[in-house]
Amino acid sequence: MSKHATSADGDAVISLRKVTAELGSRPVLRGIDLTVGCGEVVALLGANGSGKSTAVRSIIGQVPVSGGDIELFGTPRRRFRDWARVGYVPQRTTAAGGVPATISEVVASGRLSRARFG
Template sequence: MTPEFPAIRLRGATIGYGDVPIVRNVDLTIAAGEAVAVLGSNGSGKTTLSRGLLGLATMLDGDMQVLGAPVGRLRERGRVGYVPQRHSISGAVPATVREAVAVGRLARLGLFRPLGAADRRAVADAVAAVGLGDRLDDKVAALSGGQQRRVLVARALAAEPELLIMDEPTAGVDAASQEALAGTLATISASGTTLVVVTHESAPLAGVLTRAVVVDHGRVAYDGPLSEAGHHDEHLHHHPPEREPAGYRLDQPTVTPRSATTRER
């Protein structure tokens, strides 16, 4: 059954922080089940765009609907999954993979309902889906950087989202984990989940993502098949991006040292 509303619909949307607009006047419709790459250099506004969809950045003007409801008014937020751009998820206190992923399931349960048997099964399934089924009760801190990123993906999958928004899931991840991620995404995309992947390198996921939206200087510069986005990507390479964090560049090899990467706002 195809839902009657698109997964994402932006009309003249201007998104920013405080009262500073970063992304201006964006029109964008993403149908349910699409697999879309949001491309652009650092500082282009692609991350702000995705954060706007999650209600983490402010919509300053226009109209923005996610899963048929205005952002912030969506009742069951568990329907939207989010994989933040984070290179490790080990906090100060030790936690197991199971505990870290269970957080993702909470979104479906409201404020007081505890995890039931079905929820625990969904958590285990999500961990298995990213290929870490044998590490469920290991400490997250004991995993490699790439594996920790897969835990972040599992956390989002645990809610069985209809729409999955990911921020740079392949940056700084080893080749094995990139392959595992591509496989996982292919599976969930085939099951009808809408994918929006914010990235500066579409190559590792080129087999999964079909459409590209290129953001440049806060505007959509290209929207079409990913295979034909190359020219626009090229254009970006020659444009020195503004406000680029040190050591985090487009032309950098896929595997970047963890310390050298900085969170993009």
């Protein structure tokens, strides 16, 4: 999958080029290309175990990549430090089930500015 949209400053918000990753010794991502521009909404679709969550976790540095390049806002992920611009709210089916939360609370819980990734 490959798109070539860019943000207002000319750089893609998220860019993956030929990204590969393994979980244990099992290859999960193989040569992924994806570019997401400012204002775009992107859906990752696929069967359970197809690598959707691994792709997202690779973008934020929770899963190491074994090949390829990832950039956030035009900066290689390994040098990216502006985590206040990035949020990640993982899918949880059991941990928070039944705990009431407002949309603002859910979004605030995904802020990565206090976490250190990469």
